[in-house]
Amino acid sequence: METPADYRNAHFAYRRAAEAASDAQAVVHPVVVVGAGPTGLATAIDLAQRGIEVVLVDDDDRLSVGSRAICFSKRSLEVFDRLGCGEVMAAKGVRWHVGKVFFRDELVYAFDLLGESGYRRPAFVNLQQYYVEGYLLERAMQLDNLDVRWKNKVVGIEAPRMRDAGTRGNGCEPIALTIETPEGQYELRARFVVAADGARSPLRKLLGCDSAGRTFKDRFLIADVKMEADFPPERWFWFDPPFHPNQSVLLHRQPDNVWRIDFQLGWDADPELEKAPERVLARVRALLGHDAQFSLEWVSVYTFSCVRMKSFRCGNVLFAGDSAHCMSPFGARGANSGLQDADNLAWKLALVLRGLAPDALLDSYAREREYAADENIRHSTRSTDFITPKTATSRVFRDAVLMLARHHAFARQLVNSGRLSVPSVLADSALNTADRDTFSGSTVPGSVSADAPVDRDGDDDWLLSHLGDTFSLLIFGGTNGLDANARGLLAASTSCRVPVRNVVVLPAGAQVSGTDDAAAATLLFDREGLAAERYDAKPGTAYLIRPDQHVCARWRAASAADLEAALARALCANVD
Amino acid sequence: MPLKTEPNLTRPDDFYESLLEMHRDLDDAQSQSANAQLILLLANHIGEQAVLVEAMRLAREGVTERSTPRASVTR
Numbered sequence: 205m206e207t208p209a210d211y212r213n214a215h216f217a218y219r220r221a222a223e224a225a226s227d228a229q230a231v232v233h234p235v236v237v238v239g240a241g242p243t244g245l246a247t248a249i250d251l252a253q254r255g256i257e258v259v260l261v262d263d264d265d266r267l268s269v270g271s272r273a274i275c276f277s278k279r280s281l282e283v284f285d286r287l288g289c290g291e292v293m294a295a296k297g298v299r300w301h302v303g304k305v306f307f308r309d310e311l312v313y314a315f316d317l318l319g320e321s322g323y324r325r326p327a328f329v330n331l332q333q334y335y336v337e338g339y340l341l342e343r344a345m346q347l348d349n350l351d352v353r354w355k356n357k358v359v360g361i362e363a364p365r366m367r368d369a370g371t372r373g374n375g376c377e378p379i380a381l382t383i384e385t386p387e388g389q390y391e392l393r394a395r396f397v398v399a400a401d402g403a404r405s406p407l408r409k410l411l412g413c414d415s416a417g418r419t420f421k422d423r424f425l426i427a428d429v430k431m432e433a434d435f436p437p438e439r440w441f442w443f444d445p446p447f448h449p450n451q452s453v454l455l456h457r458q459p460d461n462v463w464r465i466d467f468q469l470g471w472d473a474d475p476e477l478e479k480a481p482e483r484v485l486a487r488v489r490a491l492l493g494h495d496a497q498f499s500l501e502w503v504s505v506y507t508f509s510c511v512r513m514k515s516f517r518c519g520n521v522l523f524a525g526d527s528a529h530c531m532s533p534f535g536a537r538g539a540n541s542g543l544q545d546a547d548n549l550a551w552k553l554a555l556v557l558r559g560l561a562p563d564a565l566l567d568s569y570a571r572e573r574e575y576a577a578d579e580n581i582r583h584s585t586r587s588t589d590f591i592t593p594k595t596a597t598s599r600v601f602r603d604a605v606l607m608l609a610r611h612h613a614f615a616r617q618l619v620n621s622g623r624l625s626v627p628s629v630l631a632d633s634a635l636n637t638a639d640r641d642t643f644s645g646s647t648v649p650g651s652v653s654a655d656a657p658v659d660r661d662g663d664d665d666w667l668l669s670h671l672g673d674t675f676s677l678l679i680f681g682g683t684n685g686l687d688a689n690a691r692g693l694l695a696a697s698t699s700c701r702v703p704v705r706n707v708v709v710l711p712a713g714a715q716v717s718g719t720d721d722a723a724a725a726t727l728l729f730d731r732e733g734l735a736a737e738r739y740d741a742k743p744g745t746a747y748l749i750r751p752d753q754h755v756c757a758r759w760r761a762a763s764a765a766d767l768e769a770a771l772a773r774a775l776c777a778n779v780d
Numbered sequence: 781m782p783l784k785t786e787p788n789l790t791r792p793d794d795f796y797e798s799l800l801e802m803h804r805d806l807d808d809a810q811s812q813s814a815n816a817q818l819i820l821l822l823a824n825h826i827g828e829q830a831v832l833v834e835a836m837r838l839a840r841e842g843v844t845e846r847s848t849p850r851a852s853v854t855r
Contacts, residue, residue, distance in 0.1 A: 597812075604816035614824040 211338030216265050218355040221383075224390040232378045233259050234557050236394040238358050238407055240264075242273070242333065243525030243542035244400030245340035249287045250550030252350035253673075256557055259392065260350060261383060263357035263406075267341065270502040271332035271428050273539035274458055279627040279652060280543045281325040282753070286672050289343040290325070293336065297329025298457050303439040305619055307606040309446050313616045317624070322734045323655045324666040328624065330437075330458045333539065356392075357384045358401070361410045363519050379520055396553060397521045400542070405527035411518050417511030418585065420532065421471040422592050425505050427484050430462050431498035441621040443591075443606055447490040452591050454621075455491070462501055465491060466533075468592060475505040508532045510581045510588070516545075517570040524549055529577035534587035534622035537580040544627055545573050551673075551751035555775065560702050564776035568635055576628035583623045590620035627652045630754060637748075637757035637770040645740040653678075653753045656735035658709065658728040667709070667735055670726050672753040674703045675771065679725070680736060681710045682743030689761050690744055694724050696764035700771055709735050750774060783834040 222228055237248045240262035248260040276297065284290035301318040304311060317327035344350050360382030381392045399407040408415065440455040442448070451468035458464055467487055469478055477483065484503050489496060512529035516522065525542030549569045555561035593599035608615035630636070630650035637649065647654045655668040671678065677697045679690050686694070686708065697704040706725035710716065714729065730736050739747060739758075748757040748770050757770035772778055789795050802818070803811045823832055 600812045600816045601820070604813055604820055607813070608817055608820055612821075615820060618820070 209338075211267050211334040211341075212269065212332075214266060214338075216352075216354045218265060218386055219353070220385075220387060221353055221356070221390060221392070223392055224385065224387065228390075230393065233257060233392070233394045235259070235396045235398060235553060236261060236379075236381060236392055237398040237400060238262075238381075239400035239402055239525070239527070240337070240341070240352065240354075241268070241400060241402060241525065241542070242336050242340065242539050243546050244398070245337060245344055246283065246287060246543050246546035247398050247400060247524060247550055248350055248352075249340065249344050249347065250546060251554055252344070252347040253287065254550065254554040255349070256554050257349045258351065259353060259394070260344070261353045261356035261358065261381075261392070263355070263401075265354040267337040268333040270426070270504055271334070271458060271462065271464065273333045273336070273536070274330045274456065274464055275328050275536035275540075275624070276331055276336065277536065277540045277625045277627075278323065278325045278327050279625070280540050281329065282652075282655070282668055283543050283547045284339075285324070285669065286547075286753070287340070287343060288346075289339045292339050292342075293331060294325060294329060296335055296339075296459055297331035298437050298459055299326045299329055300437045300439060300457065301327055302436070303441065303621075305606075305609075305621055306440065306442040306445060307603075307610075308444050310610065312606055312609045312619065315616075322657050322732060324657075324668065325655070328536070330456060330464075332458055332462070335459070336539070353383075355386055358382070358406060358410070359384045359389070361397070361407060361521075363397075363411065363521060376520065395520065395557065398549065398553075399521055399523045399527050400525045400546075401527050403526040403530050405523070407521065408513065408523065408527055411521060413513055413515075413518050413523075415511045415513045415528075415530070417509060417530075417581065419509040419511075420507065420588055420592070422588075423469040423471060423473045423475060423478070423505055423507050424533075425467040425469050425473075425478050425484065425487070425503070427465045427467070427488055427503055428458070428462050428501040429465060429488055429492075429498040430460070430501050431492075431496065432461060433463065433492075433496075433498075435463070443602075443621075445491075448487065452621075453491065463498075469505070473505070478505050479503050510585050512574065512577045512581060515570055516573055516577075517566060522549060522553070522566065522569060524573075528573070529581065531577075531581045531584040532588040533584075534591060534620075535580075535584050535624055536622070537584050537625045540625040541573075541576060541580050544576065547752045548573055555702065561775040562777060568633065568776055572630050572633050572635075575630065575632070579628050580625070587620045587622045591622075633756075635750070635756050635774045635776070637773055639758065641758075641760040643740045643758060645738065647739050647747075647755060649755050649757060651755055653747070653749050653755055654735075654738035656738055657731045658735060659712065659731045660726070660728050664731070665728065667707075667728065668753065670705075670707050670728065671749050672751055674705050674751055675700075675774070676705045676707055676747075676749040677767065678707045678709065678739070678747040678749055680739065680741035680743060680745045681708055681714065683711055683714045685710060685714060685716050687744055689763075690746070693746060693762055693764060693767060696767060698724060700768060701777070702771065702775065704767075704771070709741070711736065748774070781828060781831065783831045783838070785838075 237244045237260045248258045251258045284293045304314045362380040364377045378393045437457045442453040454466040456464040510531045516528045524545035552565045593602045605618045708725040709728045744761045746762045756774040
């Protein structure tokens with residue numbers, strides 16, 4: 205089936221599932237993913253790419269109606285790259301790296317996210333959620349073992365009671381979902397269920413799991429307007445501007461000449477009244493000028509909470525994305541963190557389903573992503589407290605920071621219009637092996653592996669394209685290639701408990717002796733020396749990298765036993 | 781380095797006079813803003829989070845522990 209390119213208006217056909225037939229055999233699927241948003245689609249694709257048969261159900265028959273999440277981070281693009289749809293996302297997205305902050309009628313300062321070069325993907329692209337979902341869906345439909353079922357609404361769940369011994373993990377009784385379709389109900393059975401069913405998660409309610417945190421008493425208006433404008437592709441944020449006094453406003457460019465304008469309205473605003481076109485048009489004209497030519501694409505009034513579930517795991521139901529955690533939109537941490545949930549969960553679930561890792565590995569999904577959610581919620585709560593001061597005194601300090609920021613660099617680091625999403629460093633994860641050797645730099649155990657420009661077979665390439673999917677053993681060599689110990693390690697990695705891909709990085713222009721080094725490894729040359737710099741590498745330095753591209757161990761010189769022990773730890777193989 | 785609460789001002793009376801002078805002819809809102817800016821400037825100068833947190837703790841105690849009688853009559 206060909207996907208229509210108009211993702212905003214596309215409807216997808218309901219089809220009767222095999223299980224819905226009266227003479228159907230009782231099938232137990234390995235995984236059912238609930239919710240075809242960015243998180244659910246990414247999880248389903250990742251699992252299917254790993255050879256796991258997946259059923260993805262969604263209660264609707266269409267993708268995101270509005271632009272909703274629009275800022276996708278470098279990390280999200282890297283995840284999309286691994287899922288086989290990074291290029292189309294990056295090509296369609298609007299690249300931006302400059303942000304400007306205004307206070308009243310003055311520019312306070314500008315920041316530039318560009319910083320370092322030498323990464324395949326930019327810090328951010330802006331892309332409407334319907335494009336992200338549309339491209340993910342196109343990728344999903346290329347996978348024969350991924351069955352997308354529209355108009356399949358989960359209305360019931362019968363799960364083995366979660367605290368009983370033997371009711372978790374691969375071997376326990378399957379979960380039975382009751383699915384409501386236009387033709388009636390049927391039962392869908394699965395070993396594991398991934399609940400990516402959104403902030404109002406019906407599965408969370410069906411299971412009686414709660415989500416706790418802070419709700420903010422404020423309302424915001426999103427107006428997506430289509431116009432030919434000569435604003436640059438930058439993020440403009442106003443505190444207390446003359447055209448919208450006492451509140452904040454954000455202007456941001458999306459593809460197709462669509463501009464996101466986000467107006468803070470205050471708690472007393474009437475959400476229905478504020479959505480009236482004449483009222484929205486007046487607000488937009490106040491910003492753009494009375495002669496501006498534009499049309500309204502989408503209008504939404506929203507409030508938000510910063511909440512998370514106590515545990516992202518409930519028996520064999522794993523929560524991911526907004527169902528597990530919600531936060532304020534400042535910092536673009538919602539969809540981006542959902543994609544990181546998917547990235548973290550899929551490989552663990554696949555290994556547990558295959559019997560290559562114990563059930564405890566799934567607990568590590570919950571622990572790692574709960575930690576990340578806390579970090580995201582902390583950042584977005586702080587941004588919210590800065591943007592919408594709750595007391596007269598906090599307003600005084602907020603304004604004082606903005607006044608000082610015009611002239612003093614120190615105050616600019618206090619201005620918080622959203623700390624933009626970067627992946628959490630899972631430094632305390634139980635999957636990490638503590639450093640035995642001394643390293644500097646930021647690519648520490650628990651962090652995402654840094655990208656770097658490399659050369660492969662004489663062609664320009666990127667390091668991250670060769671890491672992930674399976675565990676990767678990344679070994680750095682010197683100008684004369686690899687030493688005997690490194691070669692021994694490469695050989696040892698082929699007989700580990702799980703598949704490990706070998707990647708060797710040599711300095712540009714290094715001499716390779718015969719085919720020794722290339723035989724059991726992907727051979728890359730460090731085109732600009734950035735790989736060695738970002739990994740603080742010396743000849744013999746080895747990194748063990750998880751299937752989700754997170755570093756889990758590193759050594760100056762590792763033995764086969766070191767590698768095996770680090771792998772066992774990263775799989776929780778000593779725990780269960 | 782812990783927060784210094786022993787005398788440390790080089791010219792205490794001059795400092796106090798300057799502090800009042802900073803507020804001369806300001807209305808309440810302006811004075812509050814000036815105080816806030818002053819705190820932010822000094823905080824950046826100090827830099828050390830532990831010292832700042834200790835100062836904030838003492839400042840808050842100064843207003844929340846008013847019911848506790850102080851042994852200050854023996855002056």
